[in-house]
Every structure is written in C-alpha cells, then in structure tokens.
Amino acid sequence: MPGPVFLSGDRVSLRPPQESDVDFFQYHYNDPGLRQSIPMVYPQSRDDIREQYVDWTDEAVRLLACSGDDADADRLGFCSLSEMDHDMGRATVDVWFAPDVRGLGFATEALELLVDYAFDELRFHRLDANAIATNDRSQDVFESLGFTEEGRRVDYYFLDGEYVDRMEYGLLEDEWRVQD
Numbered sequence: 001m002p003g004p005v006f007l008s009g010d011r012v013s014l015r016p017p018q019e020s021d022v023d024f025f026q027y028h029y030n031d032p033g034l035r036q037s038i039p040m041v042y043p044q045s046r047d048d049i050r051e052q053y054v055d056w057t058d059e060a061v062r063l064l065a066c067s068g069d070d071a072d073a074d075r076l077g078f079c080s081l082s083e084m085d086h087d088m089g090r091a092t093v094d095v096w097f098a099p100d101v102r103g104l105g106f107a108t109e110a111l112e113l114l115v116d117y118a119f120d121e122l123r124f125h126r127l128d129a130n131a132i133a134t135n136d137r138s139q140d141v142f143e144s145l146g147f148t149e150e151g152r153r154v155d156y157y158f159l160d161g162e163y164v165d166r167m168e169y170g171l172l173e174d175e176w177r178v179q180d
Contacts, residue, residue, distance in 0.1 A: 005069040007113040012106055013073065014063035014113055017053045021064055024075045025049045033099045037135045039157050059084050061117075065097065065110040076106050079114050081122070089125035091118060095138070107141050115145060119173045126172055132157055133165035146179050147171045 007014040017025070026049045028034050044052075053062060061081040066073035077097030084091040093114065097107045118124045129147055131138035143149070147169035155163035 006063060007117055008069055009109045009113050011067065012076065012109045012113065013066050013069040014079065014110060015066065015069075017062060017064045017078075019050070019054055021075065022046055022049050022054060024064075025053045025078070028077075028096075028098050031099065034096060036159055037132055037138065038096055039132060039159050053078070058082070061114075061122075063110075063114070065106060067106070076101050077110065079107075079110050081114065081118055081127075083128075084122075084124075086122075086124075089123070091122070091124050091127055093118075093127050093129045095129075095141070102137055107137075108144060111141060111145055115171070115176060119176055124173065126170060129169040129171075131167045131169070132159070133167050134159075139167055139169075142169045145171070146175050148175075 005013045005015050023046075026044060026046055029038070029040060029044045029049060056062060061084075063079055065076040065079060067076055068074075075098070077095065079093070079095040081091040082094055093111065095107055095111055097110075115127060118127055127147075129142050131142060133152070139149075148171065149167060150170045151168040153166040153168065156166035157164045
C-alpha cells in the first residue's frame with residue numbers, strides 16, 4: 001500500500017518512499033542506463049537502498065514520483081531536495097526517472113511540483129541542480145524550468161572509462177516567479 005500523496009499534479013504525484021518501493025529503487029538504481037546518469041558505480045543492495053530512500057537520517061525531502069495518486073499508480077522515478085540550508089535559503093534538487101518513461105514530461109512535471117514546494121512552503125531563495133555533461137535530457141529539463149547554467153566542473157565524474165564534466169545549474173525564487 002503506497003503512502004499518502006504529498007504533492008499532486010495533472011499526471012504525477014509525489015509521495016514519501018515506503019518499504020514497498022525498495023524493489024523499484026534497487027532495480028532502477030542498479031540499471032546500467034540509469035547508473036550513468038546518477039552516477040553510481042557500485043551495486044546497491046536492498047539494505048543500501050532502504051537506508052538511502054526509506055530510512056534516511058539527513059535532512060532532506062525525498063519523494064517517489066508516481067503516475068497517479070491511487071494504490072495502483074505506476075512508479076516513475078524519484079526527486080528530492082538535499083543539502084538543505086535554511087539559514088542561507090538554498091537546497092539542491094536531485095532527480096532521476098526510469099528509462100522507460102523518459103522523454104514523456106513526467107520529470108518536468110515532478111520538478112515543477114518540487115520547485116513550487118521549495119519556494120512556496122520551505123521559503124528557499126535558491127535551488128541548485130547538477131547534471132552529467134553527457135546527459136542532455138537532464139540538462140533540457142532543468143533549462144526548460146528556468147534553471148541557468150552557472151558553471152562546469154571539468155572531468156568531475158569517471159564513467160565508462162572516461163572522465164566527464166558536471167554541469168551546474170541555479171534557479172532563484174524571483175526567476176521562478178517570473179515564469180509562474
């Protein structure tokens with residue numbers, strides 16, 4: 001039985017991860033295609049996944065994205081606010097979606113919900129996001145939501161035998177409000 005819906009959009013709902021979601025997370029987190037966009041180089045056990053997605057201890061907002069808000073809703077992906085600094089008014093947005101639902105607009109809608117929540121309810125002033133330079137889809141999603149490329153860390157990740165840059169993005173609350 002899924003947990004209660006925390007945020008809801010037209011096609012996507014976001015809810016806290018539950019024990020029943022561990023298999024979904026483990027399957028996708030270990031998927032070679034997804035692993036290259038996270039990036040994660042070590043296999044993740046059920047206990048690793050449970051600790052990261054269900055039993056976390058750090059201050060963060062972790063949400064499972066689903067295709068609806070009923071018990072039969074398909075699991076789509078994950079988004080979160082991490083590195084939350086309430087004193088400075090900033091957090092980092094993290095996101096990944098299952099390969100079979102990429103390109104369908106679910107990630108964009110989920111992040112719209114999360115960004116609204118971050119600015120409206122948590123009263124953050126700034127959100128940061130990162131993407132692997134070879135991950136055009138993530139970059140496109142961030143840019144479509146108004147995130148601005150603010151930098152590049154050269155040779156930041158080591159993936160598939162080569163070093164890859166990390167793109168860094170930022171979005172200020174007043175920039176988001178202009179779009180709203």
